[in-house]
Amino acid sequence: DGGITQSPKYLFRKEGQNVTLSCEQNLNHDAMYWYRQDPGQGLRLIYYSQIVNDFQKGDIAEGYSVSREKKESFPLTVTSAQKNPTAFYLCASSTDWSTDTQYFGPGTRLTVL
Amino acid sequence: GESVGLHLPTLSVQEGDNSIINCAYSNSASDYFIWYKQESGKGPQFIIDIRSNMDKRQGQRVTVLLNKTVKHLSLQIAATQPGDSAVYFCAARHNFNKFYFGSGTKLNVKP
Numbered sequence: 543d544g545g546i547t548q549s550p551k552y553l554f555r556k557e558g559q560n561v562t563l564s565c566e567q568n569l570n571h572d573a574m575y576w577y578r579q580d581p582g583q584g585l586r587l588i589y590y591s592q593i594v595n596d597f598q599k600g601d602i603a604e605g606y607s608v609s610r611e612k613k614e615s616f617p618l619t620v621t622s623a624q625k626n627p628t629a630f631y632l633c634a635s636s637t638d639w640s641t642d643t644q645y646f647g648p649g650t651r652l653t654v655l
Numbered sequence: 656g657e658s659v660g661l662h663l664p665t666l667s668v669q670e671g672d673n674s675i676i677n678c679a680y681s682n683s684a685s686d687y688f689i690w691y692k693q694e695s696g697k698g699p700q701f702i703i704d705i706r707s708n709m710d711k712r713q714g715q716r717v718t719v720l721l722n723k724t725v726k727h728l729s730l731q732i733a734a735t736q737p738g739d740s741a742v743y744f745c746a747a748r749h750n751f752n753k754f755y756f757g758s759g760t761k762l763n764v765k766p
Contacts, residue, residue, distance in 0.1 A: 584757050643689060
């Protein structure tokens with residue numbers, strides 16, 4: 543059963559804590575992405591990775607960090623430096639960076655208490 | 656850069672009617688477009704795509720129309736069903752790599 547999985551579905555964070563959101567894909571895709579979704583706005587790109595051991599900042603990278611040690615995994619850490627982290631976070635993947643469709647995971651809703 | 660917007664935040668239709676959801680983009684260099692469906696609390700699902708060398712593409716009950724002259728695309732859903740209720744948004748690819756996403760139109764299907 544191929545696809546993209548994200549965990550957890552819901553995550554609660556206290557102010558000042560770092561949290562890590564998981565994203566795994568078994569589609570053999572080279573490229574992976576993290577987006578943030580806020581009400582009434584389009585998806586905004588946080589970080590992307592074109593290939594293993596490489597990643598680049600997107601439009602709103604401040605307060606976030608990522609790693610890409612394995613092709614199938616692209617975890618996102620929301621650090622305490624992110625001042626407004628409450629949002630719905632979506633991970634996506636595509637065959638490669640320059641082509642075609644991005645397929646999305648089910649998302650993680652992060653709430654800061 | 657690019658900006659993508661939808662014309663209506665909410666659209667209500669009667670079950671069985673056809674739905675038309677619109678999207679405008681700003682950059683004439685955008686070459687590839689995707690429509691996604693997102694149900695509440697879930698990730699976006701791919702519906703249909705179209706490349707800039709096409710004007711129309713049809714899928715199962717869905718049709719996407721692209722008007723490059725006015726930088727507009729639309730998603731038509733035939734015989735709308737309650738299961739079609741969701742937020743629909745478009746994505747436009749610019750410079751062969753980066754996608755820009757619209758904020759979405761919420762489709763309400765009335766029984």
